[in-house]
Amino acid sequence: MQVLVGGIDEAGRGPVIGPMVMAIAITNDMDKLRAMGVRDSKELSSVGRARLFSIIKSMLIYVDYEVIEPRIIDDYVYMNALNILEAEVATKLINRALGRVLLKVVYIDSPDPRPERFRDIIKKNVGSNVEVVAMNNADKLIPVVSAASIVAKVVRDSIIEKLHKEYGDFGSGYPSDPRTIAFLRDWVRRYGNLPPIVRRSWSTVRKLLSNGLDRYL
Incomplete structure (x- = not known):
């Protein structure tokens, strides 16, 4: 009997613009993933990620993902509960997978420095099997989690590409990107508000709006 192993990771936790994507990947052959050169998506170029994405999609037993929009992220950040959000989405992905495949073990990249605390939140709400x-x-240590990180990153990149076409060039969407900051400043200057693709709970946004425009938040 094949032992199915899952991995879960996110892409886009840190940006001020755009959604976060969490993905689950399930395999019966982690050695094959390792031999293919699957590793953390952050260590791969966009071309490398796209190449591996097309290959691993066809060889994985199961793939799924969830897109978490900025307004949902904001709700949890205001409650200081972003890790809780990740745990809830991971739980949803696991339970959906269990409805399709006989998953035995799932590895999750923990955002909590105490992984057992993150694990316990999830464990309460998934099957005991x-x-x-x-x-x-x-994402660096377990090949199937690396595969999930690639799926999440490629899906998010495709969403960001569409948002660029709709809203203009906002760069990477990370607070450290000068193009992103320039985009936010210009948008607020022109419209007095923020587009729905922006995470309003981020300190970067609060600082940009500290000149009195924060009433629009």
Whole structure:
């Protein structure tokens, strides 16, 4: 009997613009993923990610993802509960997978420095037949989590590409990107508000709007 192993990771937790994407990948052959050169998506070029994405999609037993929009992220950030959001989405992905495949163990890249705390939130709400293993840096250590990170990143990149076409060039969407900051400043200057693609809870936005425009938040 094949032992199916899952991995979960996110892309886009840090940007001030755009959604976060969480993905689950399930395989019966982690050695094959490792031999293919699957590794953390942040260590791959966009071309490398796209190439591996097209290959791993066809060889994985199961793939799924969830897109979390900025307004949902904001709700949880205001409650200081972003890790809770990730745990809830991971739970949803696991339970959906369990409805389709006999998943035995799932590895999750933990955003919490105490992975067991993150694991326990998830474990309470998934079936007892699946083992949940939360780890820091799992995206670098566990090939199936690396595969999930590639799926999440490629899906998010495609969403960002569409948002660029709709809203204009906002750069990477990260607070450290001068193009992103320039985009936010210009948008507020022109419209006195923010587009729905922006995470209003981010300190970057609060600072930009500290000249009195924060009443629009």
